[in-house]
Structures are given as structure tokens and as C-alpha cells.
Amino acid sequence: MTDSSTTAAAITITCPVDGRMVGRVMGHTRADVRSAFAVARRAQPVWAATPVSDRKAIMLRFHDLVLSHRDELLDLIQAETGKNRASAFDEVLDVAVTARHYAFAAAGLLAPQRVKGALPVLTRTVVEREPVGVVGVISPWNYPLSMAVSDAVPALLAGNAVVVKPDSATPLTALKASELLSAAGLPTELFQVLPGPGEEVGGAIADECDYLMFTGSTATGRILGAKAGERLIGYSAELGGKNPLIVAPDADLARAARGARQACFANTGQLCISVERIYVHEEVAGGFTARFLAEVSAMTVGAGPGWDVDMGCLISEEHLERVRSVVDDAVSKGARVLAGGHPLPELGPTFYAPTVLTDVPPDAELYDGEVFGPVVFLETVTSVDEAVERANETIYGLNASVWAKPSTGSRIASRLHAGTVNVNEGFAAAWGSVSAPMGGWRASGLGRRHGAVGLTKYTETRTVATQHLVPVSGPPGVDRELFSDVMSTALRWGKRVLR
Structure with a gap:
């Protein structure tokens, strides 16, 4: 009997139009997932320290490569899914537009943001953003390019590594996208594609990742949401619709x-x-x-x-x-x-x-x-x-x-x-x-892709508040009752000013 923890069967991809074989890829196991995350975790801090301008340049090169390889990608998407060519082009267009959008937006979204402090003038408060670490993406068969890549792009620009599990029916498109990202200059350790059984490989990704992005059925989304909740990690899911x-x-x-x-x-x-x-x-x-x-x-x-x-x-x-x-x-x-x-x-x-x-x-x-x-x-x-x-x-x-x-x-x-x-x-x-943000209410999911949140969800915030001159609790030696009276008066005055 084969030990599934060390080996996995190869996956044969067939065209749904006529059943012809399109290709074969290596399947992966839980052990492979653990190894991939170990590699990603070693590479991610270096990537996080890479200037956003450098990340932007890579994504803009990727944008150009996606468009220059348009016909090759269309052929591959059609071979794996059987969809018509115009629907396949929707995926190419989506990935190119997403890469360009977040390449230009990333610097502003990731820059430290000055916000109002506890006490005007006396408190300087800044919100900083750090990447979460390694993002897991579990993508479906219906949009094998868009769903494998368009959620990964903002995660990468935010400074994360990404591990993707494509559907076993359509892994070739995601693997081709990985090649194009590498050709654009992205280190291969930062975007790894692991085809394999959903329960085994997808489950292992949910066990290992620092943030989980899922697109698929509501039933599976509930299972993965429970796992994310148990692990207290971020989770975003686009699920079913009627x-x-x-x-x-x-x-x-x-x-x-x-x-x-x-x-x-x-x-x-x-x-x-x-x-x-x-x-x-x-x-x-x-x-x-x-x-x-x-x-x-x-x-x-x-x-x-x-x-x-x-x-x-x-x-x-x-x-x-x-x-x-x-x-x-x-x-x-x-x-x-x-x-x-x-x-x-x-x-x-x-x-x-x-x-x-x-x-x-x-x-x-x-x-x-x-x-x-x-x-x-x-x-x-x-x-x-x-x-x-x-x-x-x-x-x-x-x-x-x-x-x-x-x-x-x-x-x-x-x-x-x-x-x-x-x-x-x-x-x-x-x-x-x-x-603009895109996502579902109720049983159609939680979290959003697109918009500012489509990138910032892959970050952790750090609030840094620097207090000047006197503490928030009041100057040393000042009577506490007097200080409370002064603060109460100030708050009432501030309310009238803000009207």
C-alpha cells in the first residue's frame, strides 16, 4: 500500500470537450505542503523587506507577459475547461487588469497612515501594515487563471508568499502562470502551485497558512471557515450564489x-x-x-x-x-x-x-x-x-x-x-x-476581493502612538478631579466645534 504522506499519484488532465489527454502533472501530499510552506517562510521575510517599487516592477512585467502570452493562455484554458474563447479571454483580461491595478495601488495602501491621536497635538498616532506571512489560495476549476492568480497578486504585492492549490481538473493553467511570474522576476519560492487531492492538499494548506483565500462551494467554504476560526487566522471566501x-x-x-x-x-x-x-x-x-x-x-x-x-x-x-x-x-x-x-x-x-x-x-x-x-x-x-x-x-x-x-x-x-x-x-x-470591493453577503461568503481591502486583508496592522510632553492620564501632580473636569469641558467644546 502506498503511503499518501510521502507519495501521490500523478494527475491526468483531460479536455472535457472530447476526453483527450491534455497533460499530466505530479500530485502532492501533506508532506509536500509542509515542505512548500517551509520554503515559503524562509523566502518571505526577504521579500517583505524588498521595496514596494521593486514588487511593483515585477507585477507590471507580469502584466505584459500575460498579454504577450495571451493566445497560449487562451489555448490552455480552453483545453482544460472547454469554455468558449471569449470567456477564456475574460480571465486573461482580469489577471492583467488586476496586476496593473494593484501594482500602482500597493505603495499607497501599504504606506504608514497618520490618524487622529488620543490628544490633539500631544499624541502622534500612525498605523503601519505588515504582511501576514504565507497566504494559502484554494482555487476552483471554472476560472483556472483568474482564481489562482488574481487573489495572489495583491497578497504578493503586500509582501507575502503564496501557496496555491488549483483544482485537479485544471492545474496546467496555474502552473503556466507560475512560469510567467518567475519570468517577470518573482522568486519561485514565493508563488508555489501544488496540485493534488482537495481534502489532502487543500486541508494541509488550511492547516499551514497564515491567511486563507477560498473560492468555491458554500458547503466547502463552511468547512474551511471552521478551520480558519479554530486556528484564528484570516479567511476570505467567495461562495455560491442564486x-x-x-x-x-x-x-x-x-x-x-x-x-x-x-x-x-x-x-x-x-x-x-x-x-x-x-x-x-x-x-x-x-x-x-x-x-x-x-x-x-x-x-x-x-x-x-x-x-x-x-x-x-x-x-x-x-x-x-x-x-x-x-x-x-x-x-x-x-x-x-x-x-x-x-x-x-x-x-x-x-x-x-x-x-x-x-x-x-x-x-x-x-x-x-x-x-x-x-x-x-x-x-x-x-x-x-x-x-x-x-x-x-x-x-x-x-x-x-x-x-x-x-x-x-x-x-x-x-x-x-x-x-x-x-x-x-x-x-x-x-x-x-x-x-471597488467584491464579495458576497450571507451564504455567498465573507471578506472581499478587489478594492483596497483586496490587498490590505493580507496584512496585519500595527498602531504606533507616540505621546509628547504629558501622559494621556494627565500631567504629574495635577489633581485628578480637576483634570477630569478639564477633559469633560474639552470634550463638550469639541462636540460643538465638530457640528
Whole structure:
């Protein structure tokens, strides 16, 4: 019997389109994870002492390398996932934009910040930031470049080392990104990619890291969150979603239909922020539905490097069966299929038609459970208030989409219980706004990526307060009651001044 603590089986990566072998990589064990963290911990202090300007230069070179290796990365992403080329390019674009953004933002975010002291003039208070140490990233298969790298970039710029466990179905893309980071000048010890079994390698990373970043299912997120809580380490997780889209009476219906198609079926619906529920106001339900179904019927589903393909395949035959079972369950309970609702075996074993349903009953799994596939259902509502109420009836709160005139859309958006809301977009506007935080409410996760917190979460703060002339408790020899009277008067005066 093989001792899994010392050896691990090689991992064979196959293309979900046709099952052909794409490559093989070495699997890793708990012992390998411990060794990787030991190497990272030796290298990290040197990196933390490296000027931020040097780290910035490396990330800007990485930005250029990602773009210059665009086609190679697109081919690799498509081979591992079966997604269409435009969805693969979303990953290349995301990583390049993220690297550039944080390269320029890092110095300001990491600089010591002067804040108000305990006593004006007499107290000088500064907040300093230090890297947490070694960050663990556990990334999913649906975005093998973005999720393995875009969370690691700010962690590295903050002065940390990073150990990544990619999904076993898609490790080659993360390994290629590691090569590009090394070519950009990043020491190899600072970004290590360890493919291997999730329970073993992912569990070991959660046991070893100083901060854990996870993207995946809510069920696994809860398990890892419990581990992080037990160890008292920082934890950020983007988890599941059952994201709604609202079509208001004043929406541009043609634009809404096109946008809804992208919101529902980009990346074959295999993304946490895709739309799975559409609530249409009764005044425009007929017009929107006709336009939306026309958009769906015009979609090109297939494989290969053509930019004209609108949707690729699912990640595996097992996942296709999962999607089919959820749709069949809904139909058996009374749902009606308006488009799709079946596999496309003529294209390959993992292709499923873009699917639209209506009349989905509440007892169907599809009604409130995440499908993570090219499936959406429509409901007609009598008012915007009803649409908002239905949209918020979920354990999740990751993303939402509103189609309306901008003023109407903004009012609706502010009532939705979601970490990101897109007005006249599906998800890309909020996701692409890397200066703003992105993440989920409730069962959709905790913590945020993007924005200032997307980098500062990988740091520990140190407050340094220097007291001048007299102590906060008052000058030596001064009567304590007199001092308390003086301070009370000062506070009352200060309140009036600040009004």
C-alpha cells in the first residue's frame, strides 16, 4: 500500500470537450505542503523587506507577459475547461487588469497612515501594515487563471508568499502562470502551485497558512471557515450564489435581452456571479421574453478557438448529469421549458443546451438551489416591489442585475441584498471595477476581493502612538478631579466645534 504522506499519484488532465489527454502533472501530499510552506517562510521575510517599487516592477512585467502570452493562455484554458474563447479571454483580461491595478495601488495602501491621536497635538498616532506571512489560495476549476492568480497578486504585492492549490481538473493553467511570474522576476519560492487531492492538499494548506483565500462551494467554504476560526487566522471566501436579474417597466428590452443572455450563459453558466433567476415586470414580460428567447436561440454552442462561439461545454460528464437532474426535477414538478432543457450529445459528452424555464415551483431544487450551469428560470411579477422581494428571498447574496433607466435602476439596486449589483449589465461592470470591493453577503461568503481591502486583508496592522510632553492620564501632580473636569469641558467644546 502506498503511503499518501510521502507519495501521490500523478494527475491526468483531460479536455472535457472530447476526453483527450491534455497533460499530466505530479500530485502532492501533506508532506509536500509542509515542505512548500517551509520554503515559503524562509523566502518571505526577504521579500517583505524588498521595496514596494521593486514588487511593483515585477507585477507590471507580469502584466505584459500575460498579454504577450495571451493566445497560449487562451489555448490552455480552453483545453482544460472547454469554455468558449471569449470567456477564456475574460480571465486573461482580469489577471492583467488586476496586476496593473494593484501594482500602482500597493505603495499607497501599504504606506504608514497618520490618524487622529488620543490628544490633539500631544499624541502622534500612525498605523503601519505588515504582511501576514504565507497566504494559502484554494482555487476552483471554472476560472483556472483568474482564481489562482488574481487573489495572489495583491497578497504578493503586500509582501507575502503564496501557496496555491488549483483544482485537479485544471492545474496546467496555474502552473503556466507560475512560469510567467518567475519570468517577470518573482522568486519561485514565493508563488508555489501544488496540485493534488482537495481534502489532502487543500486541508494541509488550511492547516499551514497564515491567511486563507477560498473560492468555491458554500458547503466547502463552511468547512474551511471552521478551520480558519479554530486556528484564528484570516479567511476570505467567495461562495455560491442564486443571482437574480430584474427587468423594470422602463427597461430597454432589446438591450436587456442581450444582456440577460450574457449574464446567464457566459462561461456556460459556470460562475458564481451568473444569473439563474429573472423577474420581469408584467408590463414588459411578453416583449422581454420574446426577445430573450430569440437571443438564446441564436446562440452558437461548440468547441474550438473560434471567437464566434457563444458557449462551450460543461466541465465534466458528472456535472452535466447534475445539471440535467436539476432541470428534469423541475419539469417533473410542473416547470415548462421555453428553450433547451437537454444535452447536446452531437457536440460531445459534456455539452448542454442553454436552457430557459418558467413556472418553476418552490419545491423544485432549481427554485432556490444553485445550478452552476446554463440554466435560468423566468417569473412575471406585478410590481418592482414584488421583484425586489423575490430577489431577496434567498440564503445567498452575491450578485444581482437590474435593467431599467439609470435612475430607476439605482433605486432598485440599493434595495437588493447582494455584495454587487449591476445596473444595465449582468456582472461584468461590478467585477471589472477592481477599485471597488467584491464579495458576497450571507451564504455567498465573507471578506472581499478587489478594492483596497483586496490587498490590505493580507496584512496585519500595527498602531504606533507616540505621546509628547504629558501622559494621556494627565500631567504629574495635577489633581485628578480637576483634570477630569478639564477633559469633560474639552470634550463638550469639541462636540460643538465638530457640528
